[in-house]
Every structure is written in structure tokens, then in C-alpha cells.
Amino acid sequence: MVFSFLRKKIKETINSIKKERIIKKVTEKKITGKEFNNFFNALELNLLQANIAYETIQAIKKSLEKELTGKQVSRRSHEKVIMNALKKALRKVLKECNSNELLTIIKESDKPVSFMFIGVNGSGKTTSIAKIANWLKKNKISSVMAACDTFRAASIEQLEKHGKALGIKVVKHKYGADAAAVAYDALEHARARNVKAVLIDTAGRSHANTNLMNELEKIKRVIKPDYTVFVGDALTGNDMIEQCRTFNNTTPFNFMILTKTDVDEKGGAILSASHTTGVPIMFLGTGQLHKDLKAFNKEELINQIIK
Ligand SMILES: Nc1nc2c(ncn2[C@@H]2O[C@H](COP(=O)(O)OP(=O)(O)OP(=O)(O)O)[C@@H](O)[C@H]2O)c(=O)[nH]1
Ligand SMILES: [Mg+2]
Known part of the structure; x- marks a missing residue:
């Protein structure tokens, strides 16, 4: 089935950040550059394993970084915020024609x-x-x-x-x-x-x-x-x-x-x-x-x- 691997890996990365300190202790906070890098390092490995080209991964990173760094997230909203940022990044790299x-x-x-x-x-x-x-x-x-x-x-x-x-x-x-x-x-x-x-x-x-x-x-x-x-x-x-x-x-x-x-x-x-x-x-x-x-x-x- 197309994308089952990538879907699983993205889910895994998002689940792993739930365990991170970033949203555990406080109910609401801004994502720092360091926290973004930690998150992206984990995601990057999974994207590479899914056969995504390096330059495409860098484009995804750039878009995500812009969207997420400094963004106010809560314990409840962070998953949705990251998912939406990822969707936006993928929209930028994909090109369709009718x-x-x-x-x-x-x-x-x-x-x-x-x-x-x-x-x-x-x-x-x-x-x-x-x-x-x-x-x-x-x-x-x-x-x-x-x-x-x-x-x-x-x-x-x-x-x-x-x-x-x-x-x-x-x-x-x-x-x-x-x-x-x-x-x-x-x-x-x-x-x-x-x-x-x-x-x-x-x-x-x-x-x-x-x-x-x-x-x-x-x-x-x-x-x-x-x-x-x-x-x-x-x-x-x-x-x-x-x-x-x-x-x-x-x-x-x-x-x-x-x-x-x-x-x-x-x-x-x-x-x-x-x-x-x-x-x-x-x-x-x-x-x-x-x-x-x-x-x-x-x-x-x-x-x-x-x-
Ligand atoms: N599962 C699957 N098999 C496909 C698909 N498209 C093509 N194939 C299979 O891939 C094999 C090669 O397909 P061809 O259409 O002969 O490929 P080609 O590019 O014309 O090959 P050459 O002329 O030898 O260069 C065949 O067994 C096809 O049935 C697809 O979308 N899914
Ligand atoms: Mg042929």
C-alpha cells in the first residue's frame, strides 16, 4: 500500500515528541529552535528511509522550520500543529497537473x-x-x-x-x-x-x-x-x-x-x-x-x- 511506511514513520516521530519534556511540564509554550532541531533530526532519518531525496527533505525542513519555530503550542494542540505544518510543507514540494x-x-x-x-x-x-x-x-x-x-x-x-x-x-x-x-x-x-x-x-x-x-x-x-x-x-x-x-x-x-x-x-x-x-x-x-x-x-x- 502506497505510503504505509512513511505514514507509520511520521506517526512514530510525532508520538515520540509527546514523550519529550517540551510539552510534558507546561501546558503551553513556544517551540524553540533547539526543540525544532531535535524533532526534525528524528523526522529526517525517517524521511531518508522512505527514499525521499535529500534536497526535498531540506525543502520540507525549511518550510517546517518557518511554520513551527516560535509557534505557541499546548499539550493538546501540538500534534495538530505539527501535522498541519507537515501538510503545508508537502503541498509546497508536490506538483500536480490536471x-x-x-x-x-x-x-x-x-x-x-x-x-x-x-x-x-x-x-x-x-x-x-x-x-x-x-x-x-x-x-x-x-x-x-x-x-x-x-x-x-x-x-x-x-x-x-x-x-x-x-x-x-x-x-x-x-x-x-x-x-x-x-x-x-x-x-x-x-x-x-x-x-x-x-x-x-x-x-x-x-x-x-x-x-x-x-x-x-x-x-x-x-x-x-x-x-x-x-x-x-x-x-x-x-x-x-x-x-x-x-x-x-x-x-x-x-x-x-x-x-x-x-x-x-x-x-x-x-x-x-x-x-x-x-x-x-x-x-x-x-x-x-x-x-x-x-x-x-x-x-x-x-x-x-x-x-
Ligand atoms: N504493479 C504494477 N505493475 C506495473 C505497473 N505499470 C507497469 N507494470 C508492470 O511493469 C512491467 C514492465 O512494464 P512495461 O510497460 O513493459 O515497461 P516498459 O517501460 O515499456 O519496458 P521496456 O519497453 O522494456 O523499457 C510489466 O510487467 C507491467 O505489467 C503498475 O502501475 N503497477
Ligand atoms: Mg516498452
Whole structure:
């Protein structure tokens, strides 16, 4: 369950300060800088264990410090005060974008809107494309999928299997074909048949492989997609933050889909991804089925972590 680890750790930290002298002897007092530091040191360790990136933790600290130091708390109110300050800090680090607005943009566009999906091997790009195609279909928007991963064995068949299950056309060439040429054909197909969205799959690649990253940049330059979408595996924690940074430097993306949140109990990558890149999250992948795509809702997520 997403965030069960972080939720437990935050609860533990807050419970531990109940035992502290700070509210034991007096009914009401101001939180001093020293008391804040003691509290935050305990929290910091738990945030690190939850895979939250160091710079995101520092941003949370800054916000909390401003809110809490010098704040008047009572034995009864301190827990609520800290919870509210934490919620405020998380609101600052998380960035969401509205999927309904995207639907309107696609519906109102007089030409096909194209999306290029990028990410490391196995992050969930192909599955997420199928989920997006399904979401568009449910919203009465037609789409076509472009099999631009012409590199990995069985990648074209994988996308075709999704296409067949969803009743959505897949534009493909042979293995080894130029990815940009496949995307170009898919765009042509969409223009000719008035299809509203073009979903472009790409081969997974390591962010540490400069050649493959440069190749991706080249593909993007030729295709000129309307939107570039980073698909990140939340389970990879801090490594995903490195992936986000490198991909965003080479091929800047417009929004993110974070997958496998159904099996990620730590949640650190979700909290750090938009803060470290400044790019919003639009969807969370919540399972392996086509329906397992959830519009990202910042407030809902924060209420899940801090109860
Ligand atoms: N539990 C869970 N599994 C997911 C999710 N998204 C994708 N997967 C699984 O992750 C595995 C990899 O997914 P793919 O869609 O093939 O990933 P990819 O990024 O296209 O992989 P490459 O093309 O090899 O780079 C598959 O077994 C998917 O079913 C998710 O949100 N939750
Ligand atoms: Mg794939």
C-alpha cells in the first residue's frame, strides 16, 4: 500500500515528541529552535528511509522550520500543529497537473495531439500507453499507438496485444526500423483519419548511457511531439530521481506518470520527483490492468500520508 511506511514513520516521530519534556511540564509554550532541531533530526532519518531525496527533505525542513519555530503550542494542540505544518510543507514540494484540462486540449485541437513516452527499461511505458489509450477511449477520444520501440525483442507484439484488447490501431514497422519514421507514419495515419491522439512508445534506455540518451533527443527533435511524458517506476526510489533529472536535461518532459505505486510502500520517489524537476505528475500507475491509472491528486495523497 502506497505510503504505509512513511505514514507509520511520521506517526512514530510525532508520538515520540509527546514523550519529550517540551510539552510534558507546561501546558503551553513556544517551540524553540533547539526543540525544532531535535524533532526534525528524528523526522529526517525517517524521511531518508522512505527514499525521499535529500534536497526535498531540506525543502520540507525549511518550510517546517518557518511554520513551527516560535509557534505557541499546548499539550493538546501540538500534534495538530505539527501535522498541519507537515501538510503545508508537502503541498509546497508536490506538483500536480490536471488531466481534465488535457482532455479539453485534445478535444478542441484541430490536429492530432502527439505524446512521446520516455523512461528507463521496464519503467512501465508500454503499459502506461495502453492505460492512457483506454482512458482516452473512455472519454470518447480516439487514439493510435506508434510502436517506436523497434529495438527490444517482442516490444511490437506487446503493444499489438494491448491494441487488440483495446480495439486501438497500432502503427508499426519492422524491428530495427527508424523510430522517428514509425512516429511519422502514425501521425500521418491520425491526420488522414481524424484520430485525435497519437501515443508514441519508445525503447527503454539507461539514463547513464549517453549515446542512447542522445539518440532519444534526436528522435524527439525529428518527431516534435506536442507532449513528452516521463514514465518512472516509483519502486526505484532515489534512482528514479536521478533518472528524472537526466531525462529532463536531455529531453525535457511536460508531465510524469509514476508507476507501480500499488506495490511501493515507501512513496519517497513520488514526493521527490516533481520537487527535484519542477515538472508536475499527472497520473499514478496503480496496477497492471488497463483501468489501473489514477489521476494524481496532491491533496488526496497528502491526506493519505498524514492522517
Ligand atoms: N504493479 C504494477 N505493475 C506495473 C505497473 N505499470 C507497469 N507494470 C508492470 O511493469 C512491467 C514492465 O512494464 P512495461 O510497460 O513493459 O515497461 P516498459 O517501460 O515499456 O519496458 P521496456 O519497453 O522494456 O523499457 C510489466 O510487467 C507491467 O505489467 C503498475 O502501475 N503497477
Ligand atoms: Mg516498452
